Amino acid sequence: MRIKRDPYAVWISETMLQQTQVSAVKEAFEKWMHDFPTVKILAEASEENVLIHWQGLGYYSRAKNIHKTAKIIAQNGENFPETRKELEALPGIGAYTAGAILSLAFHQNESILDGNLVRIFARLNLFSFLPDAGKTEKKSFWDEARKWATIQNAFLTNEALMELGRKICKKSNPDCKNCPLQKICRAAIENRQEEFPVKKKMQYESWLGFALVVSDSHENFLLQNSPDSPFFKNQWTFPLFENADIFRENFPGIIENIIPPETIQHIAWGKSFEHSITRYKIRCRILQVQVKSRKDLSGEWISKKDISKKIVSSFGKKILSSLEFSSRI
DNA sequence: AATCCGGGGGT
DNA sequence: ACCCCAGGATT
Incomplete structure (x- = not known):
């Protein structure tokens, strides 16, 4: 059994990773953790300093939300809530981040759904809709996520799925022949990997x-x-x-x-x-x-x-x- | 449930 | 020129 991860580190890294490639996050994350090693120190930092540490990551309101939430947690004896409901009530923490903290740091069998998992699930099941297409559609993705998270240790399966999405089930040229799920993946069986997930057309x-x-x-x-x-x-x-x-x-x-x-x-x-x-x-x-x-x-x-x-x-x-x-x- | 929000980087 | 990284907040 792996040592539990620091919920603070999980929260910061997962929030940073929502916008940016791993390579870009790495340096910013290390500097952040060096300068703001605890929630308390982060809560006491000036907003300007917090934003400076967010430089190059984009979507700065997320840094502002992190700062707000840090102040709330610091006031709460520096303890992170350990339920989804309480976590999702905090600024900047939604379903994904809450699931990540609960599974990766607290080892609860809570599900996550990020772009990697969306891609995997769309291919596994030939879901020809997007998770935000509507309530039912979103639910099928989360149902699938919950299935995986509750089979066994979600802190392993969640991370394994994200890693699979990054390394194997890539958006283009997925490496299906090295995929552990190739036998149960409907897209791989029908050789339709590139059709999934269906993407929404962006208006430029x-x-x-x-x-x-x-x-x-x-x-x-x-x-x-x-x-x-x-x-x-x-x-x-x-x-x-x-x-x-x-x-x-x-x-x-x-x-x-x-x-x-x-x-x-x-x-x-x-x-x-x-x-x-x-x-x-x-x-x-x-x-x-x-x-x-x-x-x-x-x-x-x-x-x-x-x-x-x-x-x-x-x-x-x-x-x-x-x-x-x-x-x- | 649908729409809005909004930086940086790559091909 | 077009695409990708994304979830959270708001309405």
């Missing part, structure tokens, strides 16, 4: 925008961290505006609403680049504005060397590196 959307890079004469930059913006909600970033065409037509009217005209020293279009966020693809042009004074501007002035200490989105990093590149020319 492109739009034009421009990023505003405002600087003073000492290489300080105006960055924003707006809680209301649709993207980059918990990150420092250069102001991003939708629809460059409208901007061009009204140039310089729009910019004057943002920057008092008398403070503008120099204004110029920078390079264009492309950036994708979730299903949106933004064709973006950089507009560089140098100002004489910093007055009446909303945002925070940050010196170039301090920007790296802040939480900067990959979008912001792209802009920064392009500025460095052009200044070298």
Whole structure:
């Protein structure tokens, strides 16, 4: 019998793994556990520091939820709840994470359902629907998950299934001839592995925008961290505006609403680049504005060397590196 | 039960 | 150009 895993470590790693490849999570997870080794230390950390530790993982609201939950658990004598109901009541913990904590850390025969298991179950049973297609459909996946979790030690079977999904029952080129389930897998028997799971068509959307890079004469930059913006909600970033065409037509009217005209020293279009966020693809042009004074501007002035200490989105990093590149020319 | 949420990376 | 990693929160 393996030693029980730390519920805190399971919670953090499983939440991180929800968004990112194992390779990307590894480094962030190790630093996290080094700097926040216990729930109590995490609960006492500043939100900014917590978000900084989440850098590069995306979906920052999950880090905020982790922080909220850490505070709740710390107040509860640092003990994790050991029932699904209580766990799922905590911010950021849903059916999957609760199942992972209960099975992997507390050795309860509780089920989990992640993308790996969905893929395996869809192939095993030729489920031609998605787990979120509807209540009944979702239930068939969870029923299957429960079947596996309750056969015997869920802390072994759950982990084995996830590993099987990652290494053997891959989404493309599944290694069926080395699969321990090949004899009972209907997709493998009928050689229809690639048809499952059925995937939902994603609607992509492109739009034009421009990023505003405002600087003073000492290489300080105006960055924003707006809680209301649709993207980059918990990150420092250069102001991003939708629809460059409208901007061009009204140039310089729009910019004057943002920057008092008398403070503008120099204004110029920078390079264009492309950036994708979730299903949106933004064709973006950089507009560089140098100002004489910093007055009446909303945002925070940050010196170039301090920007790296802040939480900067990959979008912001792209802009920064392009500025460095052009200044070298 | 259905819809919304939302970064980073790869082919 | 298109796809993948995903579960949780909200309505």
